[in-house]
Amino acid sequence: MDSLISKNDKSVLQMILNPNLPFTEQEDNIDSVEDPDAHFDAVKVEKVKELEREGVKLAENKKIVESLSCFDEAIQILPERASAYNNRAQTKRFNNDIDGALEDLNRAILLGNNRGKVVGLAFAQRSIIMKLKGDDEESTKDLKRAAELGNKFAKQELVQRNPYAALCNQMLSQVIGELQGKSDES
Structure with missing residues (x-):
């Protein structure tokens, strides 16, 4: 049935199912944005990515000081790259350094020029902090x-915050399921 639905139909369904989300026909192209690391030295990017992976592992093992040290080093190597700020913000948030986390998230958003996956994550994280702050x-x-940047968590959260949208989503899913059942019978 999916092949019977046009791109425009998918956009309309998206708007109906998720009325809180911005209407866009380009949702499928979100990840086709240029490589955010393309203008950095490749050797430095690999070193920074390794430091970030290590920092994430350390944070998962509750070794916060060591984790922050990895992110600090990554930022020293490439201070204009958004990803390490985003990761450090999450670690700071785990360590209850909310102001430090917000500072890093704001920096990640600024460095990412308001686009890309990392910036989407930064906006989602900042949203959580703002919610906690009331x-x-x-x-x-x-x-x-x-959500505009393709963050799935943000999309789900927006729908959950709107009970009307959740009800519409449930009803429309039921109707589509019934229609699929009828088309399978033919």
Whole structure:
């Protein structure tokens, strides 16, 4: 049945199923944005990525100080690359350094020029912090921006925050399921 649905139909269904999300026909092209690391020295990028992987592993093992050290080193090597700021922000958030996390998220968003997967993650993380601080309006704005950038968590969260959208989603899914059942019988 999926081949019977046009790109425009998919966009309309997306708008109906998720009314909180921005309407876009380019959703499928979100990941086709240029490589954010293309303008950096490849050797430095590989070193920084290795440091970030190590930092993430250390954070997962609750070795926060060592994790932060890895992200700090990655930032020293490539201070204009957004990813390490985003990862360090998450580690700072785990360590209850909310102001430090917000500072790093703002820096990641700025360095990422408001586009790309890392920036989507940064907006989603900042949204969580804003929600915890009781600023629902800013939290929702950040979630919408993260969703525009293709962040799946943000898309799901926006729908969950809107009970009407969740009900519409459930009803429409039921109707589509019934229609699929009828087309399978023919």
